[in-house]
Amino acid sequence: MTVETDATPAPANPSDFIRDIVAADLAAGRHQKIVTRFPPEPNGYLHIGHAKSICLNFGIARENNGTCNLRFDDTNPAKEDIEYVDSITTDVNWLIAGWADHCLGLKPKGAHPAAQTVNGRPDHYLPSIQLPAPSSQLTAPSSQLAATAANAEPFFASDYFEQLYAYALTLIEKGKAYVCDLNAEDTEAYRGSPEKPGQDSPFRNRSVAENLDLFQRMRAGEFPNGARSLRAKIDMTAPNMWLRDPLLYRIRHVAHHHAGDKWCIYPLYDYAHCLSDYLEGITHSICTLEFVDHRPLYDWVLESLELPRALPHQYEFSKLIPGYMIVSKRKLLHLVTGNVVTGWDDPRMPTISGLRRRGIPASALRKFVIGAGVTKFDALTDIAVMEHVVREELNGLAVRRLGVLRPIKIVLTNLAEGEVIECDATNNPQDETPTTRKVALTREVFIESDDFAEVPPPKYFRLKPGGEVRLKYACIIKLDEIVKDAAGVITELRCTADLTTRAGGPNSDKKVKGTIHWVSASHSIAAEVRVYDRLFTVPEPGAEEDFLKVINPQSLEVITARLESSLAEATLDDRFQFERVGYFALDSKDSAPGKLVFNRTISLKDAWTKK
RNA sequence: UGCCUGAUGGUGUAAUGGCAGCACAGGUGACUUUGACUCACCUAGUCAUGGUUCGAAUCCAUGUCGGGCAGCCA
Numbered sequence: 001m002t003v004e005t006d007a008t009p010a011p012a013n014p015s016d017f018i019r020d021i022v023a024a025d026l027a028a029g030r031h032q033k034i035v036t037r038f039p040p041e042p043n044g045y046l047h048i049g050h051a052k053s054i055c056l057n058f059g060i061a062r063e064n065n066g067t068c069n070l071r072f073d074d075t076n077p078a079k080e081d082i083e084y085v086d087s088i089t090t091d092v093n094w095l096i097a098g099w100a101d102h103c104l105g106l107k108p109k110g111a112h113p114a115a116q117t118v119n120g121r122p123d124h125y126l127p128s129i130q131l132p133a134p135s136s137q138l139t140a141p142s143s144q145l146a147a148t149a150a151n152a153e154p155f156f157a158s159d160y161f162e163q164l165y166a167y168a169l170t171l172i173e174k175g176k177a178y179v180c181d182l183n184a185e186d187t188e189a190y191r192g193s194p195e196k197p198g199q200d201s202p203f204r205n206r207s208v209a210e211n212l213d214l215f216q217r218m219r220a221g222e223f224p225n226g227a228r229s230l231r232a233k234i235d236m237t238a239p240n241m242w243l244r245d246p247l248l249y250r251i252r253h254v255a256h257h258h259a260g261d262k263w264c265i266y267p268l269y270d271y272a273h274c275l276s277d278y279l280e281g282i283t284h285s286i287c288t289l290e291f292v293d294h295r296p297l298y299d300w301v302l303e304s305l306e307l308p309r310a311l312p313h314q315y316e317f318s319k320l321i322p323g324y325m326i327v328s329k330r331k332l333l334h335l336v337t338g339n340v341v342t343g344w345d346d347p348r349m350p351t352i353s354g355l356r357r358r359g360i361p362a363s364a365l366r367k368f369v370i371g372a373g374v375t376k377f378d379a380l381t382d383i384a385v386m387e388h389v390v391r392e393e394l395n396g397l398a399v400r401r402l403g404v405l406r407p408i409k410i411v412l413t414n415l416a417e418g419e420v421i422e423c424d425a426t427n428n429p430q431d432e433t434p435t436t437r438k439v440a441l442t443r444e445v446f447i448e449s450d451d452f453a454e455v456p457p458p459k460y461f462r463l464k465p466g467g468e469v470r471l472k473y474a475c476i477i478k479l480d481e482i483v484k485d486a487a488g489v490i491t492e493l494r495c496t497a498d499l500t501t502r503a504g505g506p507n508s509d510k511k512v513k514g515t516i517h518w519v520s521a522s523h524s525i526a527a528e529v530r531v532y533d534r535l536f537t538v539p540e541p542g543a544e545e546d547f548l549k550v551i552n553p554q555s556l557e558v559i560t561a562r563l564e565s566s567l568a569e570a571t572l573d574d575r576f577q578f579e580r581v582g583y584f585a586l587d588s589k590d591s592a593p594g595k596l597v598f599n600r601t602i603s604l605k606d607a608w609t610k611k
Numbered sequence: 612u613g614c615c616u617g618a619u620g621g622u623g624u625a626a627u628g629g630c631a632g633c634a635c636a637g638g639u640g641a642c643u644u645u646g647a648c649u650c651a652c653c654u655a656g657u658c659a660u661g662g663u664u665c666g667a668a669u670c671c672a673u674g675u676c677g678g679g680c681a682g683c684c685a
Binding site (some may be wrong): 183295387473 | 612613615619625633635645646648679682683684685
């Protein structure tokens, strides 16, 4: 006993260039506490790319005893919807549950940034509620946590509209912003192109008083959509396009799903995001590579306002693009509205809700996206890596069951009609102390049609004319006769069961090359099984000129399978391995007691049919 | 002819001037009442050319190739 030291060493925390920066900032005393944020726009469901961002931001928070705020970046009411707020909240909670839920930063219900004074200067601040740290015992103060959560909600950028407006007035007063009357088309023309400098707007040099008056009237609703905008006054000749007097506010006479009908001017991302980060006390604002060009603007807004507290800083990493998947909310929306799939949570979708419904455990998704690493390299991640971690997680989690997807009938001629032989079947051989259950062997059983070949290929270990196989957990059978109907279609296989080869029997040690799965015809249930395959036929559908042309027509096959009767009691939380077939879970939407629907999460690795 | 950013086996990712390592994929074998799992072994890499250095994937120079940027989207 004393010889065995650390039997299960804790897995090392991941290391990457962003974590290096965080560690250096901490070492230099730039922050007392690390605060990150996950800031989705509620205009679609979260997908696997977001899962990477969630695991990065929450991962950094949990490794540093910090917090990660869930914030809705809801500055464009025209594209957003409360349905997405709900789905995103659900998905985030599911992904971080039991891993980083203690780092989830929320705010008191209805709270807005509060006025405060820092070093004699006015300031506004909205810190997160501090959730209790996880107990080292398994007796977590769950009631306390629940009570905290009941009075809490995610952050919303739209809760900052009043403060953002005040900051805009400050920018105008500092001569750093102006109201522009150019329409969208002219604004674009004045902006120039990457190779060609832009030109100043004719409205660029309005007086502070006129800008103030116009901006206040924009808010008051005096002007129609698009008639005017508020712009930062930076440099129309800047080589960085985002510094050519970018828009800060636009006029949109539409109600907001969270802020109601209070506003008809809405801030744009570049203006709202950095200030939202500041108001929440974010230390590290982590986003994807396409925002690198925006970073100078992020810093410009913050620095122009001369704010009293430490400023957040933006860091960028490359997004996760798994092979054979699409990660573009716009294209995913297209699949949904075009009825290519049944919804955002269709088990073929790369959405978090789709992957969940497919049966993939949150732990597997986390392991995959964390394992992919964090770099600035545009990578296409091999989907085999994800398939590997899903199998790895499920191998430990899933209980083994017998299920025959495409049945072919066997008659064991030496068993009597109505005779039932109970066999012990192992629930999970991976368990330290595996448990067993009973399965019934009867005269008529089903086996997988793939497990029989009338004309077997070389090295075929399964059932063939005159050959023997073991029915797993039962006994060895020998094929005596193939029965066909008038059309030549095989109707049944007549075999002899050698009961002496049962576990505990005198010939239990007898070896045969093949062991196959089976179910009793009388002691089994019929159930719908949905066999999924990848949604696209090419590794990089997102790079295709028309991604709809590379959709896999065989991404879903619905079949009626025969399953061992214990599966009648399956619940949504169960994960199953149908032995020799794959991993399965009940469908959360369409399955009902008595009318079960199983989704195939993933097949077992198959080294045989590959050859 | 602009600005930003990147390049390590087939794929992804480490090595922060000092033995190019890990995972997946692929291959061979062992084990097996899952052709699964597990185990062993094997295959395979620093974009190019110069330079600095005792020593370069790493630093410098030049080049090549890739990605991003001209929404009143985020």
